[in-house]
Amino acid sequence: MKEFALIFRNNTTNEAKISPDDMTALTKQWQDWMGGIAAQGKLANEGARLGFDGRAVKPAKIVTNGPYAEISEVIRGLIVVNAESIDEATEIAKGCPILTVGGHVEVRDIIQINMSKN
Amino acid sequence: MIVSKQWENWMGGIAAQNKLAARGNRLGDEGRTVKANNVVINGPFAEIKEMLGGYSIIRAESIEEATEMAKGCPVLELGGTVEVRDIIAMS
Numbered sequence: 241m242k243e244f245a246l247i248f249r250n251n252t253t254n255e256a257k258i259s260p261d262d263m264t265a266l267t268k269q270w271q272d273w274m275g276g277i278a279a280q281g282k283l284a285n286e287g288a289r290l291g292f293d294g295r296a297v298k299p300a301k302i303v304t305n306g307p308y309a310e311i312s313e314v315i316r317g318l319i320v321v322n323a324e325s326i327d328e329a330t331e332i333a334k335g336c337p338i339l340t341v342g343g344h345v346e347v348r349d350i351i352q353i354n355m356s357k358n
Numbered sequence: 359m360i361v362s363k364q365w366e367n368w369m370g371g372i373a374a375q376n377k378l379a380a381r382g383n384r385l386g387d388e389g390r391t392v393k394a395n396n397v398v399i400n401g402p403f404a405e406i407k408e409m410l411g412g413y414s415i416i417r418a419e420s421i422e423e424a425t426e427m428a429k430g431c432p433v434l435e436l437g438g439t440v441e442v443r444d445i446i447a448m449s
Contacts, residue, residue: 245385247410285380291444293421297428298439315410315443326388333392344393348410349386 241322243284243350244329248316248336250343252292255316258341269337277321277332287319316343320350364432372416372427382414411438415445 258266277283292314296304316338323329326349333345372378387409391399411433418424421442428440 243383245383288415289446291446293444295421295425295428295442296439297425297431297434297442299434299437301429301434303425303429315441318413320383326390330390330392330398333390334396334398336392339392339394342394344391346410347390347392349388351384351386353381353384 241282241324243320244323244326245287245318245320245346245348245350246329246333246336247318247346247348248338248343249313249346250316250338250341251313254342266337266341269340273335273337274319276335277319282322282332283319284322285320287317289317290315362432364435368430368432369414371430372414377417377427378414379417380415382412384412385410408439 274283274286294306294314296306298304321329321332323332326347329347333347336345338345369378369381389401391401393399416424416427418427421444424442428442431440433440
């Protein structure tokens with residue numbers, strides 16, 4: 241099994257349109273989807289759900305407010321899954337609830353890092 | 359793959375302050391994008407010129423403190439940027 245990152249992206253305006261009731265239903269869908277991946281032993285890391293507060297740090301240490309400086313789409317969160325191949329990870333991604341609200345999922349391979357011991 | 363000394367020093371410094379919550383992952387360049395209706399596109403770069411190279415999760419008192427830590431990231435020396443984002447706790 242290899243690890244793949246599923247990165248959730250959406251346009252901020254799509255989420256602003258969701259009613260509180262729909263948000264409750266959507267939260268349930270997320271729980272069911274992630275629970276299903278975990279039940280198969282394929283949720284390597286629960287990852288993180290990202291908020292809307294943000295800064296961008298650029299070369300020469302220039303800081304700008306907001307994560308959306310140059311893009312209308314933002315990363316909303318990510319999880320890491322175990323899968324035999326990127327195709328299997330892509331199949332898992334097809335169940336992601338963000339697809340029902342205008343977002344999409346980026347599936348990426350992970351490079352194993354060995355921190356050398358000091 | 360051995361991470362470069364600069365990365366190791368930067369992440370080690372954050373860890374030494376007990377502020378490295380999760381080392382995160384370095385991402386490769388293999389990718390798929392899944393859209394609604396089971397549409398799958400090859401490559402992570404569907405609509406953006408910049409790609410996500412990796413991420414770490416750190417602990418900080420505020421986004422300002424997290425931003426200060428980000429200023430030491432070696433990706434800045436290669437023309438990259440660091441996006442600092444708040445995390446919504448999941449119950």
